[in-house]
Amino acid sequence: MKTSMLSDIQDEVMHKAELDGYIGKFLNNRYLIRDLIGKGGMGRVYLAEDAAKGGMPVAVKILSLSIDNQQISQRFGREIFIGAQLGRKSKQIARVLSYGITDEKIPFYVMEYLQGRNLKAIIKSNSLNLTKSLEILYQICLGLQCAHQGISLKGEIYPVLHRDIKPENIFIAEDPKQGDVVKILDFGIAKFLTERAGMTLTESFIGSLPYCSPEHMEGRKLIDVRSDIYSLGVLMYEMLTGQHPFALKTNSFGDWYQAHKFQVPPTFKEINPDLKIPRELQELVMTCLAKEVKNRPQDMGKILSSLERIQQLENGEVLNSTNQSYNPANVQLVPVTSISEKICLQKTWPVNKPKALICFPHLLQSTQGSIPTLWAMLPKKEIDVLVKQINNTEFIFQKNLYPLLLWVTTLCDKKFDLTRWLSYFLDMKDSKSQKIAQALVNTGYYHLLFFSLENPGKCEKVITLTLCARQRQQIIDCLESIENTKSIIELNESKNMLRLHLEKKKPEIISQLAENQRNQKFSVREWLNYAVSKVSRVVSRPVFRGKSV
Numbered sequence: 001m002k003t004s005m006l007s008d009i010q011d012e013v014m015h016k017a018e019l020d021g022y023i024g025k026f027l028n029n030r031y032l033i034r035d036l037i038g039k040g041g042m043g044r045v046y047l048a049e050d051a052a053k054g055g056m057p058v059a060v061k062i063l064s065l066s067i068d069n070q071q072i073s074q075r076f077g078r079e080i081f082i083g084a085q086l087g088r089k090s091k092q093i094a095r096v097l098s099y100g101i102t103d104e105k106i107p108f109y110v111m112e113y114l115q116g117r118n119l120k121a122i123i124k125s126n127s128l129n130l131t132k133s134l135e136i137l138y139q140i141c142l143g144l145q146c147a148h149q150g151i152s153l154k155g156e157i158y159p160v161l162h163r164d165i166k167p168e169n170i171f172i173a174e175d176p177k178q179g180d181v182v183k184i185l186d187f188g189i190a191k192f193l194t195e196r197a198g199m200t201l202t203e204s205f206i207g208s209l210p211y212c213s214p215e216h217m218e219g220r221k222l223i224d225v226r227s228d229i230y231s232l233g234v235l236m237y238e239m240l241t242g243q244h245p246f247a248l249k250t251n252s253f254g255d256w257y258q259a260h261k262f263q264v265p266p267t268f269k270e271i272n273p274d275l276k277i278p279r280e281l282q283e284l285v286m287t288c289l290a291k292e293v294k295n296r297p298q299d300m301g302k303i304l305s306s307l308e309r310i311q312q313l314e315n316g317e318v319l320n321s322t323n324q325s326y327n328p329a330n331v332q333l334v335p336v337t338s339i340s341e342k343i344c345l346q347k348t349w350p351v352n353k354p355k356a357l358i359c360f361p362h363l364l365q366s367t368q369g370s371i372p373t374l375w376a377m378l379p380k381k382e383i384d385v386l387v388k389q390i391n392n393t394e395f396i397f398q399k400n401l402y403p404l405l406l407w408v409t410t411l412c413d414k415k416f417d418l419t420r421w422l423s424y425f426l427d428m429k430d431s432k433s434q435k436i437a438q439a440l441v442n443t444g445y446y447h448l449l450f451f452s453l454e455n456p457g458k459c460e461k462v463i464t465l466t467l468c469a470r471q472r473q474q475i476i477d478c479l480e481s482i483e484n485t486k487s488i489i490e491l492n493e494s495k496n497m498l499r500l501h502l503e504k505k506k507p508e509i510i511s512q513l514a515e516n517q518r519n520q521k522f523s524v525r526e527w528l529n530y531a532v533s534k535v536s537r538v539v540s541r542p543v544f545r546g547k548s549v
Contacts, residue, residue, distance in 0.1 A: 028100045031060055062108040080109050083187035085151040092143030094183040116174045120167035133239050138307050138469045139182035145300035148225045165231035166211040209256040217257045226296045233288025241271045281310050308468045341462050344447050349456040359422045361436050372439040372446040376422050380452040386411040387461045390513050395474040396501055402494035403428035405478045410509055428482050441472050
């Protein structure tokens with residue numbers, strides 16, 4: 001029986017090898033090609049085993065072109081090097097582990113082996129809802145932002161342009177600990193840009209016609225990161241509607257050029273009147289698809305800010321479904337009709353805590369499960385002002401320190417005359433702190449309970465602060481770093497270093513809060529000037545810490 005099974009397996013391998021000459025071969029005397037797992041216009045992807053690492057599974061992409069001279073070979077190696085650097089910088093970019101040339105002078109590169117599906121298959125399955133689409137888009141943008149910020153090579157910074165953003169190059173890897181993780185593929189064929197010009201010379205056309213920007217198809221010598229932003233816009237449109245923005249009868253270069261250059265994509269309502277896509281998201285997609293480069297978002301930071309705002313609005317709509325009211329400043333005033341908030345409003349200040357300006361976290365047990373809360377004591381006048389104003393949440397940690405997560409909630413009035421920094425250290429070696437951190441990830445929000453200094457009886461007010469995907473990912477990264485932390489830096493010294501990091505970050509936080517208020521009382525310029533003038537006074541205020549700090 002066993003002999004028969006082994007024979008069948010050998011026959012299957014031999015049959016595959018006959019169909020594909022690479023299966024069963026060793027590349028560079030190291031990578032044993034096992035099976036074909038994907039193919040496209042740029043080449044084929046194989047499952048392989050790395051003999052130098054005990055048969056560890058890897059993915060090998062063999063490109064559909066030959067390298068016939070040393071100059072091209074060196075250039076190919078340089079571009080693979082760029083892909084490898086980006087993979088180390090961002091978890092949203094697939095790691096390039098190695099590269100080489102086959103006996104036939106065909107280039108290949110070796111990537112981390114990922115299990116999951118590419119975005120094209122997911123779009124075809126119609127399994128994307130708005131929440132999932134936003135999560136995927138946010139991670140794509142994080143990866144592209146990392147690439148566009150560039151890598152260091154011989155003392156110079158080289159921003160990297162992908163040039164082939166499409167659903168097939170977006171892979172959704174299944175991770176039992178982190179959930180779905182987006183991986184951008186094929187940075188090995190990317191172009192790097194010089195920092196001085198911010199642009200790249202397009203020597204040949206590389207890309208997929210349905211996703212190319214007009215300037216890319218025109219073969220302009222100078223293109224920049226906004227070409228990637230156009231391709232992202234096509235991808236976003238397809239994710240949200242299930243259809244490509246341009247319907248063509250042929251797949252010719254000329255027809256695609258005419259579409260990208262002159263056709264106006266149908267509105268979301270024209271595609272499907274029943275689609276419930278936030279207006280701001282629709283406008284973002286259409287702006288990315290602008291024909292003129294100058295009319296698109298100028299960088300990925302602008303898109304990420306918009307996506308964060310949209311995610312916050314969506315979280316607010318979910319809260320509204322449980323009879324909570326939404327405040328545009330990412331704060332929800334909590335009514336007594338909600339079970340968890342009713343519990344919060346009935347809480348009294350613990351007898352073992354001093355009546356002072358402190359804050360501390362607490363896991364609230366309710367019928368909705370474990371809900372993270374932050375309790376803070378403030379003067380009554382400050383509570384009345386800050387509860388209706390603007391806020392920011394930050395999570396700060398460093399891998400080389402003692403495993404600490406600095407949880408910072410910033411509360412400001414509209415004029416920045418009053419700013420409070422509520423901060424608390426979560427010791428990630430402590431099981432209670434780990435549970436609080438995990439609850440923040442699971443819920444995506446936390447309740448902030450206010451107690452007045454003058455009358456610390458029952459809770460005065462409760463607001464709900466939502467967390468975006470980036471913030472939840474920061475907590476996940478911290479939780480994952482616990483097992484790998486081997487720091488010799490002691491607890492107190494690590495706290496001091498994180499405090500210093502927060503002090504340096506405060507001006508950035510204030511400026512961001514000011515920018516978020518640009519459409520209210522002041523203009524953008526007035527807000528930024530006012531924020532800058534207040535930074536020195538705000539930074540000089542003491543950090544508001546919990547008792548354990």
